[in-house]
Amino acid sequence: MLPFGNKGTRLAPDPTPVRHFIATILLFLASTAPARSDDPAPDSLSATAEWIALSPDSSALWVEGVAPDGHITLELKVADDTTVIAARETIASESHFSSLLRPTRLPHASYTVEITSGRDVLRIPVTHGTEEQRARYAALELAWFGEAFEQALSLTRELNRVHEDHLQKRDRETWDAWSREWKRRHDEMKKSLEKFRLARVVLARAPDYYQLVSSLCFAKTLHELYAAELGYREGELGGGETAEWAVALDEQFEVFQERRQPPSPADFDRWVKELGSEDCGVRERATRGLARAGEAARAAMEAESANPDPEVAARLAELIRRLETAK
Numbered sequence: 001m002l003p004f005g006n007k008g009t010r011l012a013p014d015p016t017p018v019r020h021f022i023a024t025i026l027l028f029l030a031s032t033a034p035a036r037s038d039d040p041a042p043d044s045l046s047a048t049a050e051w052i053a054l055s056p057d058s059s060a061l062w063v064e065g066v067a068p069d070g071h072i073t074l075e076l077k078v079a080d081d082t083t084v085i086a087a088r089e090t091i092a093s094e095s096h097f098s099s100l101l102r103p104t105r106l107p108h109a110s111y112t113v114e115i116t117s118g119r120d121v122l123r124i125p126v127t128h129g130t131e132e133q134r135a136r137y138a139a140l141e142l143a144w145f146g147e148a149f150e151q152a153l154s155l156t157r158e159l160n161r162v163h164e165d166h167l168q169k170r171d172r173e174t175w176d177a178w179s180r181e182w183k184r185r186h187d188e189m190k191k192s193l194e195k196f197r198l199a200r201v202v203l204a205r206a207p208d209y210y211q212l213v214s215s216l217c218f219a220k221t222l223h224e225l226y227a228a229e230l231g232y233r234e235g236e237l238g239g240g241e242t243a244e245w246a247v248a249l250d251e252q253f254e255v256f257q258e259r260r261q262p263p264s265p266a267d268f269d270r271w272v273k274e275l276g277s278e279d280c281g282v283r284e285r286a287t288r289g290l291a292r293a294g295e296a297a298r299a300a301m302e303a304e305s306a307n308p309d310p311e312v313a314a315r316l317a318e319l320i321r322r323l324e325t326a327k
Contacts (some may be wrong), residue, residue: 045120047097049113051128059106061086061126064098067117076101079110079125092117109133141209144196148212151189153253156219158182163226179227186220215253250281251288263293268300275312283311290319298323 047065063074069092076086086103101113109130115122159182166175193213267289274286290297301320307313 045115045117045122047113047115047122047124049124049126051126059128061101061103061113062098063101063113063115063124064096065115065122066095067092067097067115067120069093069095070118072097072099073116074099074101075114075116076103076126077112077114078108079112085111145209145212148189148193148196149253149256152212152216152219153257155182155186155189156215156222156253159219159223159226166226179223182223186216186223190216212256215256218248247284250285254285254288255292258289258292263289263296265300268293268297271297272300272304272312272316275315276307276309283315287315287319291322294326295323 045065045067047063047067049061049063051059051061061076072090072092074088074090075084077084085105085107086101088099088101090097090099106128109128111126111128113124113126115124162175162178162182190213193209193216197209271286271289271293274282275290277283277286290301298320301316304312305316305320307316
């Protein structure tokens with residue numbers, strides 16, 4: 001089970017990209033956990049614990065589980081020791097509890113989470129790993145992320161392509177046939193992510209993992225939104241609301257990709273050229289890339305500031321103006 005969240009309804013898209021991303025994360029967190037409201041109250045205590053990264057130099061332990069409603073105490077201890085390095089009190093509500101333990105130091109590699117609910121006490125062993133272990137694992141994880149990211153990107157771009165194609169052809173039968181195959185591939189990708197998560201034994205690049213999973217959840221929501229519009233409009237798909245979600249998802253993937261491999265001067269030059277593309281989507285992606293690069297791309301932008309293409313010149317002028325304003 002992935003950490004965070006409870007069962008909820010789809011979030012409506014927001015006009016700003018930042019809020020789009022927040023909505024994506026919330027939607028992912030809400031959609032990955034099973035419903036609890038109809039479950040019988042548990043008569044025993046059970047929980048899972050998983051390290052997550054709060055920053056490159058800070059990690060925390062997410063603990064989530066089921067217990068009879070009431071007071072819960074959580075303590076993170078050094079394994080085979082009574083030393084408590086982090087503690088938290090919380091409440092089990094509707095048979096569920098969750099909490100974040102944030103130790104200020106992690107002097108050892110092995111720990112125990114001790115959870116107390118009434119007379120029940122549950123102890124969960126957790127391993128944070130040595131620096132050497134984390135570095136070795138990070139190399140393997142980074143390679144896997146590269147492959148998984150490309151699969152996620154391919155799924156989402158194909159979804160957007162078919163959506164645009166349907167806007168022109170209005171062929172509901174073709175959409176339905178394609179939709180079933182897309183869902184199958186999406187589910188396979190999600191299972192791969194879950195299998196990989198369960199194999200994680202030390203903390204390594206956790207933020208990237210959660211961003212990738214939330215991106216896939218976003219893609220699934222986008223697909224459902226397209227399908228809902230098809231039904232609502234009897235096969236005539238609208239474009240305004242779904243287009244906003246598609247742009248936000250594109251931006252999320254772009255940022256994720258740049259975190260894995262920072263853009264180079266060659267990328268800056270390519271983006272400048274793409275400002276004159278006939279494809280509006282390509283122009284917008286190039287503009288966003290240059291805007292994120294900021295000062296690093298200034299030389300490439302200034303070199304083409306007098307470009308004869310008015311579209312290119314206008315976009316570069318605006319990007320350079322923003323750099324000057326930010327000083």
